[in-house]
Amino acid sequence: MPYVNVKITNEGATPTQKAEVIAGITELLQRVLGKNPATTVVVIEEVDTDNWGIGGEPVTLRRRRGL
Amino acid sequence: MPYVNVKITNEGATPTQKAEVIAGITELLQRVLGKNPATTVVVIEEVDTDNWGIGGEPVTLRRRRGL
Amino acid sequence: MPYVNVKITNEGATPTQKAEVIAGITELLQRVLGKNPATTVVVIEEVDTDNWGIGGEPVTLRRRRGL
Amino acid sequence: MPYVNVKITNEGATPTQKAEVIAGITELLQRVLGKNPATTVVVIEEVDTDNWGIGGEPVTLRRRRGL
Amino acid sequence: MPYVNVKITNEGATPTQKAEVIAGITELLQRVLGKNPATTVVVIEEVDTDNWGIGGEPVTLRRRRGL
Amino acid sequence: MPYVNVKITNEGATPTQKAEVIAGITELLQRVLGKNPATTVVVIEEVDTDNWGIGGEPVTLRRRRGL
Numbered sequence: 392m393p394y395v396n397v398k399i400t401n402e403g404a405t406p407t408q409k410a411e412v413i414a415g416i417t418e419l420l421q422r423v424l425g426k427n428p429a430t431t432v433v434v435i436e437e438v439d440t441d442n443w444g445i446g447g448e449p450v451t452l453r454r455r456r457g458l
Numbered sequence: 459m460p461y462v463n464v465k466i467t468n469e470g471a472t473p474t475q476k477a478e479v480i481a482g483i484t485e486l487l488q489r490v491l492g493k494n495p496a497t498t499v500v501v502i503e504e505v506d507t508d509n510w511g512i513g514g515e516p517v518t519l520r521r522r523r524g525l
Numbered sequence: 526m527p528y529v530n531v532k533i534t535n536e537g538a539t540p541t542q543k544a545e546v547i548a549g550i551t552e553l554l555q556r557v558l559g560k561n562p563a564t565t566v567v568v569i570e571e572v573d574t575d576n577w578g579i580g581g582e583p584v585t586l587r588r589r590r591g592l
Numbered sequence: 593m594p595y596v597n598v599k600i601t602n603e604g605a606t607p608t609q610k611a612e613v614i615a616g617i618t619e620l621l622q623r624v625l626g627k628n629p630a631t632t633v634v635v636i637e638e639v640d641t642d643n644w645g646i647g648g649e650p651v652t653l654r655r656r657r658g659l
Numbered sequence: 660m661p662y663v664n665v666k667i668t669n670e671g672a673t674p675t676q677k678a679e680v681i682a683g684i685t686e687l688l689q690r691v692l693g694k695n696p697a698t699t700v701v702v703i704e705e706v707d708t709d710n711w712g713i714g715g716e717p718v719t720l721r722r723r724r725g726l
Numbered sequence: 727m728p729y730v731n732v733k734i735t736n737e738g739a740t741p742t743q744k745a746e747v748i749a750g751i752t753e754l755l756q757r758v759l760g761k762n763p764a765t766t767v768v769v770i771e772e773v774d775t776d777n778w779g780i781g782g783e784p785v786t787l788r789r790r791r792g793l
Contacts, residue, residue, distance in 0.1 A: 392566070392667075392668065392711070392713055392718070393665060393666060393667045394528055394566055394568065394665075394666045395663065395664070395665050395666070396663070396664045397661060397662075397663050397688075398635060398661060398662045398663070399660075399661045399688075399692065399694070400660065404692055406508045406516070406518070408691050408692055409508055409509060409516065410508075410511075410515060410516050410519070411691045412511075412687065412688065412691055412692065413511030413514060413515060413516055414511075414514045414515065415683075415687040415691065416511075416684060416687065417511065417513070417514035418514065419680065419683040419684065419687070420665075420667075420680065423676050423679045423680055423683065424667065424672055424676055424680065426667070428513055428514045429512075429513050430512070430513075430564065430713065431511075431512070431513070431514070432510070432511065432512050432526070432528055432566065433510075433511035433512075434465060434505055434509060434510055434511070434528065435509040435510075435511075436505070436509065437509070438635055438636075438637070441607045441610055441611075442610060442635060442636040442637065442638070443633070443634075443635055443636075443660070444611075444613075444614030444615075444617075444618065444632075444633065444634035444635070444636075445630075445631070445632070445633050445634075445660055445698065446618070446629055446630050446631075446632070447614060447615045447618035447619065447629050447632070448611060448614060448615065449607070449610065449611050449614055450660070451607065452611070459533075459534065459577070459579055459584070459767070460531060460532060460533045461531075461532045461729055461767055461769065462529065462530070462531050462532070463529070463530045464527060464528075464529050464554075465527060465528045465529070466526075466527045466554075466558065466560070467526065471558055473642045473650070473652070475557050475558055476642055476643060476650065477642075477645075477649060477650050477653070478553075478557045479553065479554065479557055479558065479645075480645030480648060480649060480650055481645075481648045481649065482549075482553040482557065483550060483553065483645075484645065484647070484648035485648065486546065486549040486550065486553070487531075487533075487546065490542050490545045490546055490549065491533065491538055491542055491546065493533070495647055495648050496646075496647050497579065497646070497647075497765065498645075498646070498647070498648070499644070499645065499646050499727070499729055499767065500644075500645035500646075501599060501639055501643060501644055501645070501729065502639075502643040502644075502645075503639070503643065504643070510526070512526055512564065517526070532769060540709045540717070540719070543709055543710060543717065544709075544712075544716060544717050544720070546712075547712030547715060547716060547717055548712075548715045548716065550712075551712065551714070551715035552715065562714055562715045563713075563714050564713070564714075565712075565713070565714070565715070566711070566712065566713050567711075567712035567713075568666060568706055568710060568711055568712070569710040569711075569712075570706070570710065571710070572769055572770075572771070575741045575744055575745075576744060576769060576770040576771065576772070577767070577768075577769055577770075578745075578747075578748030578749075578751075578752065578766075578767065578768035578769070578770075579764075579765070579766070579767050579768075580752070580763055580764050580765075580766070581748060581749045581752035581753065581763050581766070582745060582748060582749065583741070583744065583745050583748055585741065586745070593700070593734075593735065593778070593780055593785070594732060594733060594734045595662055595700055595702065595732075595733045596730065596731070596732050596733070597730070597731045598728060598729075598730050598755075599728060599729045599730070600727075600728045600755075600759065600761070601727065605759055609758050609759055612754075612758045613754065613755065613758055613759065616750075616754040616758065617751060617754065620746075620747065620750040620751065620754070621732075621734075621747065624743050624746045624747055624750065625734065625739055625743055625747065627734070631698065631780065633660070633662055633700065635662065644727070646727055646765065651727070674776045674784070674786070677776055677777060677784065678776075678779075678783060678784050678787070680779075681779030681782060681783060681784055682779075682782045682783065684779075685779065685781070685782035686782065696781055696782045697780075697781050698780070698781075699779075699780070699781070699782070700778070700779065700780050701778075701779035701780075702733060702773055702777060702778055702779070703777040703778075703779075704773070704777065705777070
């Protein structure tokens with residue numbers, strides 16, 4: 392019954408990669424915590440780099456500096 | 459003053475349906491908990507089926523199998 | 526399959542009231558959007574009034590003024 | 593190490609304004625709470641006015657009435 | 660730089676289990692998406708069974724019926 | 727009408743500090759984005775250090791090493 396929300400910047404994750412993240416987290420919560428995979432929900436949100444800040448600035452600006 | 463976040467897959471909810479969800483939740487919280495509707499916020503987020511996982515796989519794959 | 530998060534201040538909602546909120550939102554999403562109630566998740570979070578701000582101040586201060 | 597999520601309606605915030613919000617919140621949490629800006633994350637989410645309800649109705653309808 | 664929020668019912672997860680969840684998700688996002696583990700944040704929230712609804716009712720009631 | 731959620735570890739923020747965070751964010755969103763402070767909501771969540779992971783481990787373990 393867990394609910395997991397994964398937020399990442401929208402920098403090209405493919406459907407296959409996202410499916411792997413969903414499968415991997417669901418399996419982890421079953422193995423470690425005994426949670427039922429049938430009712431485990433994983434929601435991935437991809438956020439524009441203008442809208443994601445770290446270190447006080449948007450990721451867009453960091454990427455321009457090669458970070 | 460409540461804040462409600464509703465996450466659903468983006469499978470065609472219309473503006474009219476979304477307005478009904480907003481009205482219905484606001485009315486419910488007023489009736490059951492006495493919350494002031496004027497300051498009740500409801501935010502609906504529609505998520506791509508590639509990004510919504512249940513049972514360890516994306517909804518996109520489930521839909522292909524007719525689930 | 527919807528996921529709904531309800532945040533309210535912790536001012537005495539009873540288990541019965543919370544059960545009514547869960548039932549009411551689940552029913553609403555089934556009726557308006559055709560969502561399967563069996564996999565609809567509703568999570569209620571109760572927040573200390575010191576930690577909930579509106580109008581630029583904590584609810585604790587507003588309550589002291591009778592708001 | 594704080595994580596801050598800012599939800600606003602998508603009514604034209606510019607990249608510059610969003611950068612100011614990110615910088616301002618990061619600075620505030622450092623000044624008031626002593627939090628390390630290097631690991632402070634701010635994520636801004638812009639929500640369609642059809643999907644944001646207040647007072648029991650979508651912002652789209654309020655905007656039409658000049659609110 | 661991902662941010663992951665894991666919500667589970669508060670039914671006795673130990674600090675060791677929670678550390679395993681944190682380590683496992685961080686490793687997964689590095690392996691699948693190439694994310695930097697140093698800035699990956701995982702926040703676990705444990706929710707009272709009165710406040711977690713599925714199938715239109717609180718988990719507390721389901722547990723009483725042995726579900 | 728913005729909604730802001732601030733998550734921090736529960737390491738002793740006082741009611742006065744939390745009130746400063748609420749006031750500061752509300753003022754910032756008014757000044758930068760023209761948002762109405764009367765309907766700006768700020769919710770602060772304080773998370774146990776066992777439940778907050780960064781760099782693949784709980785903050786509790788980092789604190790023991792003096793980080």
